[in-house]
Amino acid sequence: MKCSKDGEFTKGELTRFGTIQLSPSAGVLNYGQAIYEGTKAYRKENGKVLLFRPDHNAVRMQLGAERMLMPSPSVDQFVDAVKQTAFANKRWVPPSGKGSLYIRPLLMGTGPVLGLGPAPEYTFIVYASPVGNYFKEGTAALNLFVEEEHARAAPGGSGGVKSITNYAPVLKALSRAKSLGFSDVLYLDSVKKKYLEEASACNVFLVKGRTIVTPATNGTILEGITRKSVMEIAFDQGYQVVEKAVHVNEIMDADEVFCTGTAVGVAPVGTITYQDKRVEYEAGDESVCQKLRSVLVGIQTGSIKDTKGWVTCIN
Ligand code: PMP
Numbered sequence: 019m020k021c022s023k024d025g026e027f028t029k030g031e032l033t034r035f036g037t038i039q040l041s042p043s044a045g046v047l048n049y050g051q052a053i054y055e056g057t058k059a060y061r062k063e064n065g066k067v068l069l070f071r072p073d074h075n076a077v078r079m080q081l082g083a084e085r086m087l088m089p090s091p092s093v094d095q096f097v098d099a100v101k102q103t104a105f106a107n108k109r110w111v112p113p114s115g116k117g118s119l120y121i122r123p124l125l126m127g128t129g130p131v132l133g134l135g136p137a138p139e140y141t142f143i144v145y146a147s148p149v150g151n152y153f154k155e156g157t158a159a160l161n162l163f164v165e166e167e168h169a170r171a172a173p174g175g176s177g178g179v180k181s182i183t184n185y186a187p188v189l190k191a192l193s194r195a196k197s198l199g200f201s202d203v204l205y206l207d208s209v210k211k212k213y214l215e216e217a218s219a220c221n222v223f224l225v226k227g228r229t230i231v232t233p234a235t236n237g238t239i240l241e242g243i244t245r246k247s248v249m250e251i252a253f254d255q256g257y258q259v260v261e262k263a264v265h266v267n268e269i270m271d272a273d274e275v276f277c278t279g280t281a282v283g284v285a286p287v288g289t290i291t292y293q294d295k296r297v298e299y300e301a302g303d304e305s306v307c308q309k310l311r312s313v314l315v316g317i318q319t320g321s322i323k324d325t326k327g328w329v330t331c332i333n
Contacts (some may be wrong), residue, residue: 019091019142020128021087027091027142027169028098029332032171035145041292045127045137050183052126053082056280057144057243059104059146059332061117067119070280070318072100074121074243082179083125087136090125095142097212103144109196110148116321117150120281128249133235152219152281159301160277162203162217164266165191166293169208170215170238177215177238179272184240188218203276206266207238214264219243220279222287223270224264225306231268234261244278251275252315255307266292274300276307281296284311 020029045051050069055075060068076096083090091099100121104111111119123144127137153160166172168191170184171177177184188203204222207213214233216222221242223232230252249259269275273289286308288303301307316322317329 021140021142022129022138023088025089027089030095030102030142032102038141038143040128041130043130045129045131047141048131049127049134049137050181051086051088051102051137052124052182053079053086053088053180054182055079055180057100057121057123058149058280058318059108059111060086061114061118062331063114064320066320066333067104067108067111068318068320069100069104071083071243071247071328072097072330075100076247078180078241078243079123079125082181085176085179086181088140090123091142096123099142099144099199101330101332102211103146107146107319108147108333112150116320117148119146119255120149121146130268149281152279152283153216153285154202157285159286159299161199161217161289162202162204162275162287162291163198163200164203164290164292165195165197165203166211167191167205168205169211170205170218173236173238176204178235180240185218192218197332198277200291204269211266212266214266214269215239217277218279220282220285222269223248223276223278223307224269225274225276228256228271229258229260231260231262231264231272233264236263241314242279244282244284248278248284248310249316250308250326251310255309255313270295270297271301274305274307276301276305276310284314286311 021027076093128141129137129139
């Protein structure tokens with residue numbers, strides 16, 4: 019779907035996956051004017067295909083578009099495009115429990131712009147790919163490294179929205195951590211370098227007794243849809259759920275730590291390394307993380323009744 023600076027998006031069309039043509043002076047290539055979303059289609063035991071809360075991705079794209087000075091498709095246009103893409107690719111949705119179809123809506127400034135400014139034209143694309151586990155660890159516990167040199171986002175920046183420009187600055191830190199054998203990086207705030215933010219593509223939680231704590235989203239952390247779904251499930255199960263500034267020492271003292279995200283799911287953390295300290299966490303079958311994970315996965319794949327209206331069947 020295409021749109022001029024202030025106009026309406028045109029009706030989209032389904033095409034085969036392939037390359038797209040861009041002007042060398044497209045806004046996205048020169049000034050990073052683009053945001054994306056990530057959502058998934060899951061297969062139910064009976065073969066039906068379910069989408070998980072795509073309307074929340076639509077609203078988050080609108081917030082991101084506003085921050086990046088872009089027009090955005092309406093919630094209906096967004097959800098319809100996601101549904102059509104999932105439907106057209108339904109044979110690629112893996113069997114229940116064997117993966118999912120990752121769906122990537124992408125909004126970018128495709129019009130030419132030489133002087134710094136917003137692009138005169140925008141393109142909204144949705145594409146999809148079957149995926150398995152995000153981490154090479156599979157469903158095993160992750161080993162995280164607390165990054166002190168590189169920050170992910172700064173106050174007043176674009177860290178709170180899903181701008182493509184948030185991801186390039188983490189490539190170096192992530193690649194260094196991976197080369198040292200870690201699964202992912204935990205980023206600290208860029209001002210005091212003492213408060214937890216999130217990992218490269220997922221939010222982070224800690225568990226202490228019956229309390230579950232996650233860093234408050236303050237404009238530098240992405241408000242994950244998995245994050246808010248897990249918080250609601252945890253609250254329903256009687257845990258105390260707290261959003262606040264989380265000092266790095268607090269996570270080193272937790273019983274459990276886990277990460278949440280569309281790609282990542284709900285992933286247990288086995289160890290965190292911060293400076294010269296390495297802490298191990300509870301991550302077994304009886305952990306809080308695994309209990310919350312099984313409820314979320316159950317809702318997403320239709321094995322647990324969706325009493326919250328979170329899933330939509332597309333076929
Ligand atoms: N933080 C970042 C930086 C991410 O890229 C993602 C993935 N979208 C998340 C958190 C988790 O968000 P969600 O649960 O909506 O996928």
